Amino acid sequence: MATTSNISKRRKSALEEGSADYLAKRAELVEIAGRQFKVHGFKATTLAEIGHKAGLDRATVYYYFGSKEELFRECLRVGVEANIAACEAIFADKTLEPAQKLRSVITQLMSAYDQYYPHMYVYIQEEMSRITSEKSAWAQRIVTKTRTFERIVLSLISELISSGEMRSDIAVSVAANAVFGMLNWTHRWYQPGGAHSAPEISDAFCEIFFSGMQKR
Structure with missing residues (x-):
């Protein structure tokens, strides 16, 4: 629970800071997620799959988006x-x-x-x-x-x-x-x-x- 809360705080802080690298990776995840949703559907697509295609593990994806729903x-x-x-x-x-x-x-x-x-x-x-x-x-x-x-x-x-x-x-x-x-x-x-x-x-x-x- 504490780890989830910490990631959430880091995500919020990174969004407020809005660095070019952070926003670029978010945009990349959105692009990948869109393709995955189109091919496999929302329910069948997982954050792990999206993260893998972006070169990130599932835990790191949470630094950019709090959930698959948020990505959608x-x-x-x-x-x-x-x-x-x-x-x-x-x-x-x-x-x-x-x-x-x-x-x-x-x-x-x-x-x-x-x-x-x-x-x-x-x-x-x-x-x-x-x-x-x-x-x-x-x-x-x-x-x-x-x-x-x-x-x-x-x-x-x-x-x-x-x-x-x-x-x-x-x-x-x-x-x-x-x-x-x-x-x-x-x-x-x-x-x-x-x-x-x-x-x-x-x-x-x-x-x-x-x-x-x-x-x-």
């Missing part, structure tokens, strides 16, 4: 927060028409999946339901950010249907779920540097969606 949270935090902030800025941009905003939001999420690969996909892949059911402040904050993205897409589609720019015979919720489905399912097949780039994929998704929702 850090994997998600940066990507989710950056993506939502970008989507909110697009939504608030008065120089863009609703259709331009929706295209930009779709492009932004696909770009985030690429930039923060594979961390955001871990959330989509298997942990979304677990986080949604959690009552912790962190989990609720992530859920709130996810709901913000969903509300933005729903609002833009609703506006486009109301203005007559999109067909009205398809429910807003169904159309929005088509967008979410296309984007989120990429966790099963997309990899940065693969046959199709993130911009190419988002352009194709926009073409499919906007053509399908075109008023007839």
